[in-house]
Amino acid sequence: MRAGLRAANIRAVTAALAQIPMPEWQRVARQNPEWRRFRGLYPRLRYGPLATGMMMAGLNAYQLKGDPDTGYWTELPALLRRLPLPRSPHALHGRLRGYFAAQRLPVGKLRRLSRFLGSECAARIWAASPREVRERIPAIWHELAQTMQQRPRAKTVCFAMKCLGVSVRIAACPLAQIEIPIPVDARILRLTLRLRLCTRTSERVVQEAWRRVLFLLQHRLARLTMIELDSLLWQIGALPPHRTLAFFQRLQSEPTGRAFVALLHEQDTGRR
8 A cells, every 4th residue: 555545444444445336437537527518519519629628628717716516617618508619729719718718817717728728738628529538548648748848747638638538529420448547636535534544645545545445446447437426526525424424325235324424434533
């Protein structure tokens, strides 16, 4: 076990989550805003532009105004639905520039918009099929990080790659695995700390803790990917205990909910 990880807590969390049936994991992933809000654009928007737009959305999904679901993740697809279909990444840049200019931290977001949509990486994805993207995901990950001048493990790089994986699924192309770390945002970090999965809070250690959980879950659920795990963690990451339990009840997994709430209570109590 890697230094900084708490093996017993990782095993306990894995045991709780392993009770969730695979169809329910898949339903959770489809309820995340990046899937639920963008899927209506396909096939009106052909696959390459859809994937490129979803990656751009992922890259700029930070410091968002208000509720991300009813704001950002609703507004962007609505904008793309209203406007004429873009014929190139350059045209997409023109469609999105005004939107990002009105967001928080507009200078940084406009810089990312230009850097990504003006890149060879975006041009290749724009022209690709879902199968071509699926086969090139590891290469695209590193190419994206280089294009954006960020670390491959950086939150928005990982999230953009998750969005790319979701785009493959939206296009009904099977995606067995996506070997990308989960994006560590405030919700994921807070939940990781509450579960005491690690003794250090660096991005790398937190990602390694959840990579280990995913690896152990895959012994029972071979088709489980980072997409499903990250979606579930993001949806429960900010919930109080009673709403966490209700969330798992909706998944027909009340024993998992009770075990998970008990783990959170146990770890919260243990820190006092």
